[in-house]
Amino acid sequence: MKTEIFVSKINFLRVVDENGNADESLFPKDLDSGTLVRMYRLMLLSREFDAKVLSLQRQGRAVTYAPLLGEEATQIGSALAMRPSDIFVPSFRQHGVFIARGMPMDIMLVYWRGYEEGNIIPKEVNGTPIIVPVSTQLPHAAGMAFAQLYNKTGASVLVYVGDGGTSEGDFYEAINFAGVWRLPLIVIIENNQWAISEPRSRQTASQTLAQKAVAAGIDSIQVDGNDVIAVYSATRDAILSGKPTVIECITYRMGLHTTSDDPTKYRTDSELEAWKQKDPISRMKKYLESKNLWNEEMEKKAAAEDAALIDNAVETAEKFKPNPRSIYEHVYSYMPETLKEELDEAEANNFWQGVTE
Numbered sequence: 001m002k003t004e005i006f007v008s009k010i011n012f013l014r015v016v017d018e019n020g021n022a023d024e025s026l027f028p029k030d031l032d033s034g035t036l037v038r039m040y041r042l043m044l045l046s047r048e049f050d051a052k053v054l055s056l057q058r059q060g061r062a063v064t065y066a067p068l069l070g071e072e073a074t075q076i077g078s079a080l081a082m083r084p085s086d087i088f089v090p091s092f093r094q095h096g097v098f099i100a101r102g103m104p105m106d107i108m109l110v111y112w113r114g115y116e117e118g119n120i121i122p123k124e125v126n127g128t129p130i131i132v133p134v135s136t137q138l139p140h141a142a143g144m145a146f147a148q149l150y151n152k153t154g155a156s157v158l159v160y161v162g163d164g165g166t167s168e169g170d171f172y173e174a175i176n177f178a179g180v181w182r183l184p185l186i187v188i189i190e191n192n193q194w195a196i197s198e199p200r201s202r203q204t205a206s207q208t209l210a211q212k213a214v215a216a217g218i219d220s221i222q223v224d225g226n227d228v229i230a231v232y233s234a235t236r237d238a239i240l241s242g243k244p245t246v247i248e249c250i251t252y253r254m255g256l257h258t259t260s261d262d263p264t265k266y267r268t269d270s271e272l273e274a275w276k277q278k279d280p281i282s283r284m285k286k287y288l289e290s291k292n293l294w295n296e297e298m299e300k301k302a303a304a305e306d307a308a309l310i311d312n313a314v315e316t317a318e319k320f321k322p323n324p325r326s327i328y329e330h331v332y333s334y335m336p337e338t339l340k341e342e343l344d345e346a347e348a349n350n351f352w353q354g355v356t357e
């Protein structure tokens with residue numbers, strides 16, 4: 001006997017198209033006009049913040065930075081779908097998620113000036129620090145989701161990973177664990193088509209990244225990641241279902257991998273141009289304008305307000321004086337003897353002042 005024992009399908013969701021036209025039958029019912037405008041404003045603010053950090057880095061006022069340009073809808077849509085009690089676990093590019101969750105921008109900038117004090121996330125933001133080792137955040141997030149289930153908190157854990165990150169063992173292990181234990185874990189794949197210079201086509205032979213969830217026995221969907229409404233809708237549904245879910249958001253990294261990267265070395269202008277036509281911000285703007293919820297005057301006012309907010313945050317962040325002891329204090333939960341010796345020696349030699357005096 002030979003018979004088909006398993007078939008699967010992956011849905012793709014888009015609610016608002018590139019021209020700003022919405023499929024009303026798919027439009028989430030809980031989105032009022034105030035929230036729609038807020039979504040747009042947060043995308044604008046994230047883009048402005050991003051441009052500012054890039055500029056600071058070029059002036060030697062910030063460290064290596066991973067821009068989010070082009071990925072605003074994926075980040076803001078998913079962040080706004082969370083309830084305050086839901087916990088998010090970022091990787092290193094989710095600046096928009098932090099902003100939408102109320103992370104003070106001056107603290108974010110302290111981190112991007114190179115100080116770990118900026119990676120201490122205020123409790124009410126309900127997220128974990130920036131994590132650079134690719135995909136190591138996934139098993140942590142699965143463990144956190146297990147804790148939510150065990151403690152019956154009712155909260156979900158939303159973890160972000162790039163397309164490249166889904167090739168790591170940590171990704172498969174986390175979704176496998178989530179499937180077995182039916183954890184409230186939502187994995188947002190921010191598929192921006194590139195893992196540094198490695199194109200999506202070279203990362204996996206899998207037709208979609210969403211289908212990787214199938215083997216783990218968990219739900220998944222692919223969404224237009226440049227459509228903030230679709231991302232919101234899929235994430236909200238997943239959170240409310242309480243079930244482990246993988247959401248693949250199709251978006252594009254319009255900028256650099258990081259400030260140390262030069263994408264002109266490995267990708268074509270025509271590819272970038274094609275994605276610019278799908279810009280997540282102009283799409284939402286067209287939609288809001290068609291509903292008379294937004295106009296040029298509001299755009300100008302918003303730009304001025306955002307610039308003032310960001311300038312203020314930069315000013316505050318640049319006044320921040322780091323405590324050099326923190327290099328030693330936060331490595332372990334306690335200070336081992338060997339580290340204590342190093343710290344004592346550094347202090348005895350007035351290490352903080354440098355050696356040139």
Ligand SMILES: Cc1ncc(C[n+]2csc(CCOP(=O)(O)OP(=O)(O)O)c2C)c(N)n1
Pocket residue numbers: 093132133134135161162163164165166190192194195196253257
């Ligand atoms: C374990 C590990 N391997 C390699 C790197 C170097 N590295 C940093 S980002 C990156 C690519 C990540 O691509 P993707 O997951 O698609 O995320 P994106 O940068 O596009 O947001 C690599 C290989 C790292 N940080 N950690």
Ligand SMILES: [Mg+2]
Pocket residue numbers: 162163164190191192193194195196
């Ligand atoms: Mg990527």
